[in-house]
Every structure is written in C-alpha cells, then in structure tokens.
Amino acid sequence: xxxxxxxxxxxxxxxxxxxxxxxxxxxxxxxxxxxxxxxxxxxxxxxxxxxxxxxxxxxxxxxxxxxxxxxxxxxxxxxxxxxxxxxxxxxxxxxxxxxxxxxxxxxxxxxxxxxxxxxxxxxxxxxxxxxxxxxxxxxxxxxxxxxxxxxxxxxxxxxxxxxxxxxxxxxxxxxxxxxxxxxxxxxxxxxxxxxxxxxxxxxxxxxxxxxxxxxxxxxxxxxxxxxxxxxxxxxxxxx
Numbered sequence: 252x253x254x255x256x257x258x259x260x261x262x263x264x265x266x267x268x269x270x271x272x273x274x275x276x277x278x279x280x281x282x283x284x285x286x287x288x289x290x291x292x293x294x295x296x297x298x299x300x301x302x303x304x305x306x307x308x309x310x311x312x313x314x315x316x317x318x319x320x321x322x323x324x325x326x327x328x329x330x331x332x333x334x335x336x337x338x339x340x341x342x343x344x345x346x347x348x349x350x351x352x353x354x355x356x357x358x359x360x361x362x363x364x365x366x367x368x369x370x371x372x373x374x375x376x377x378x379x380x381x382x383x384x385x386x387x388x389x390x391x392x393x394x395x396x397x398x399x400x401x402x403x404x405x406x407x408x409x410x411x412x413x414x415x416x417x418x419x420x421x422x423x424x425x426x427x428x429x430x431x432x433x434x435x436x437x438x439x440x441x442x443x444x445x446x447x448x449x450x451x452x453x454x455x456x457x458x459x460x461x462x463x464x465x466x467x468x469x470x471x472x473x474x475x476x477x478x479x480x481x482x483x484x485x486x487x488x489x490x
Contacts, residue, residue: 256364256414256461257282258326263422263479264471265289265324266487268388272321273466276304279322282462285366287412287431288325290316293394294383296442298412298433299327300368305433307440309382311402313433323466326414326424328366334358334455338369341448348428354455355415364458365415367428371451376404376432378441387470392483402441409434411443411451422479423463425488 259273272291279288284302289295296307297316306316336354341347355365381398413430420426433440465471 252329252331253460254329254331254456254458256326256328256366256458258424258461258463259288259322260324260466261422261463261476262324262424262484263476264466264474266391266479266484267474267476268386268390268394269466269471269474270323270387271466272323273464274322275318276316276320276322277318279325279327280304283327283329285330285368285412286325286327286414287429288322291321291323292383292385293381293391293398296380296431296440297322297325298431298440299325300410300412300433305437305440307380307431309380309398309400311378311380311404311439311441313438313440328414328456328458330366330368330454331456332454333457336453338448338451338453340450343447344430344443344445347446347448351415351428351455355457358457360457362417362419364417364461366456366458367411367413367415368454369411369451371411372408372449373404374406374447374449375445376407376443377445378402378404378432378443380441390483392487395487401444404434404439407434407439409439411446421481422476425484429488
C-alpha cells in the first residue's frame with residue numbers, strides 16, 4: 252500500500268492569513284487517518300487520530316469536529332506502523348525531536364516525510380489552542396496574539412500525533428517535527444510547545460509522495476507566499 256502525505260494549502264499561506272476553508276473535515280478523513288492542522292478562521296487545533304478528526308478548543312477541551320467544518324490547512328497520512336519501538340523518559344520536547352530524528356536517519360529518511368504517533372504517559376504537556384478570528388491578510392502571528400490560550404496538562408495519558416517534513420520543503424510545511432496532543436479519553440488536547448514523557452510506544456511511517464490541494468479562488472493568488480517570514484513561522488509553531 253502506497254502511503255501519501257495529503258496536505259491542504261501551505262504553511263506560508265496560513266502564516267500570511269489565508270484562513271478560509273479549502274476542504275471539509277469529511278473530505279480530509281478520506282485522505283488519511285493520522286495528522287494535524289487547524290480549522291476555518293483558526294478555530295482551534297486539529298488532531299486526526301484513528302480516522303477521527305478532533306478540535307482542541309481555546310481552553311484545551313476537545314470535541315469531535317463536525318463533518319462540514321472547513322479546513323484551511325492540514326497534513327495527514329495513513330498510519331501503517333511500518334516502524335515501531337518503545338521510548339523511555341524524555342524531559343523536554345527538543346530531546347524527543349532529536350531522538351525521532353536519529354531514528355529516521357538510521358533508516359535513511361531525513362529527506363522524506365513521516366507521520367508519527369506516540370502513545371504514552373506524560374508528566375506534563377505544555378500546549379496551546381485558540382478561539383476563531385474571522386479575518387484575511389492578518390498574519391497568523393498577529394492573529395494568535397489576540398486569540399491564543401496556553402495551558403498545561405499534568406500526569407496524563409494520551410497520544411502525540413505529528414508529521415515530519417525535510418528542510419527543503421520549508422514553507423510548504425514546517426521543517427522538522429510538528430506535534431499535537433490528544434488525551435486517551437479524547438477530552439484534552441492542543442498544539443504542543445513542550446512536554447515531559449515517562450514512557451511511550453512509537454508508531455512511525457516514512458512517506459515519499461505528497462498531494463497538495465491549494466485554495467481554488469482568486470483571493471489565494473493575491474498572497475505573496477515567499478513573503479512569509481521563516482522567523483515568524485518558527486515563533487508561531489514553537490512558541
């Protein structure tokens with residue numbers, strides 16, 4: 252079975268403020284069962300797990316997204332569990348990212364995309380989500396300054412869901428690892444800034460193909476996508 256990374260729009264477009272829906276949740280779920288993104292008007296953080304699409308609201312509480320909800324940006328693939336392994340304690344997210352990068356380097360995967368799921372026990376999840384803000388051409392950085400809320404979950408079991416994109420795809424998506432969290436009971440979640448993990452089971456798949464659906468409206472072509480600042484994108488994604 253060929254695995255394809257399916258992406259809605261580009262991170263550059265989202266960073267510059269293109270937050271209109273391109274496809275719906277129902278359409279996204281046909282393309283992949285694991286991944287992440289956001290919703291129209293940046294109405295919360297998206298976690299796609301086991302073929303379900305969840306929305307982490309501004310307070311970190313989670314609901315399953317309605318099938319007709321619009322999506323301006325997302326990246327999903329199929330979790331085939333081609334590479335599985337266990338991990339022990341990690342005190343921060345950078346150490347975890349480094350370990351995941353070593354694992355894909357061992358299998359000659361640094362220039363490919365990956366989808367990952369880590370089911371684990373966590374001492375802490377430092378996360379964020381946001382309320383919707385209807386606007387166009389306001390940068391994601393400025394938008395999140397108005398709407399973003401941060402929260403911490405302690406002593407919690409759940410799943411980190413993420414994607415990896417290589418450096419040369421910078422702008423299409425964020426280079427490196429991008430991770431969201433969903434609790435086992437599907438009630439808590441968000442975009443992960445930091446975490447400490449007691450132990451975890453990792454399911455990792457290498458992906459060598461990508462399909463991108465760009466917005467099909469004239470307004471999209473008014474955006475100068477290369478104008479998106481790399482520094483702004485990193486600040487938005489990494490906090």
